[in-house]
Amino acid sequence: MHFDRRQLLVGAGLVLASAYAPRVFAQDRTAPFSLDPLPYQPNALEPHIDARTMELHHGRHHRSYVDNLNSALKDHGDLAKKPLHEILANLDSVPENIRRTVRNNGGGHANHTMFWQVMGPQGGKPSDELRQAIDRDLGGMEKMQERVNSAGQGQFGSGWVFVTVDKDGKLDVTTRPNQDTPLMDGQRVLFGNDVWEHAYYLQYQNRRADYLKAWWNVVDWNRVGERYKMAREGKLTI
Ligand code: MN3
Numbered sequence: 001m002h003f004d005r006r007q008l009l010v011g012a013g014l015v016l017a018s019a020y021a022p023r024v025f026a027q028d029r030t031a032p033f034s035l036d037p038l039p040y041q042p043n044a045l046e047p048h049i050d051a052r053t054m055e056l057h058h059g060r061h062h063r064s065y066v067d068n069l070n071s072a073l074k075d076h077g078d079l080a081k082k083p084l085h086e087i088l089a090n091l092d093s094v095p096e097n098i099r100r101t102v103r104n105n106g107g108g109h110a111n112h113t114m115f116w117q118v119m120g121p122q123g124g125k126p127s128d129e130l131r132q133a134i135d136r137d138l139g140g141m142e143k144m145q146e147r148v149n150s151a152g153q154g155q156f157g158s159g160w161v162f163v164t165v166d167k168d169g170k171l172d173v174t175t176r177p178n179q180d181t182p183l184m185d186g187q188r189v190l191f192g193n194d195v196w197e198h199a200y201y202l203q204y205q206n207r208r209a210d211y212l213k214a215w216w217n218v219v220d221w222n223r224v225g226e227r228y229k230m231a232r233e234g235k236l237t238i
Helices: 005-019 051-073 084-089 097-115 128-138 141-154 208-218 221-232
Strands: 159-165 171-177 188-194
Touching: 005 097, 051 171, 084 097, 084 208, 097 188, 128 159, 128 171, 128 208, 141 159, 141 171, 141 208
Parallel strands: none
Antiparallel strands: 159 171, 159 188
């Protein structure tokens, strides 16, 4: 049987489209928040991220952010009616006695919800639209990776490195300490990497640079592309 290149690409596209049926994003939920299951097996990202790290990171660390956030909000019915991105963008209006808890754990919930979504065992390639934005705003794939790696490496202590996207689709690279997120400044996160030691220490020990480099192997560009499209449509929240 003979296939030309175009037929092969169309065929591959169909397979990918079915494998990547839109996932329900935890976008606009309100409290009590819940921990969604990992969208793949804990060992799916090996050899780049080991299963034990994934189990602990998702099942213990992320779960504790969700539990702590819910318990902080449980006597604040007004806040509990707001979606997470709105709470995070208006931390000044969160009562002072729970503000730090909401900042740390609400940020942690938003950051990790994004994090699991943008990784996967089948990385794919950025969509044409996203690729053009990466070329235009970040100097291409290679330069973007260098910039993200170097920002992630330069984040002292715990934190995150993010690629943000604005409503015009413009991309930028930024970092935040702890569980802070650009959502707290009303921005949107296209994707990002967790540089807390809990994200890599079992496998990489203190070699954060090796983890940052290896992480690109598990970025799911199909998912990132979906998020880019949602951002352009004003539908991306967390
Ligand atoms: Mn983490």
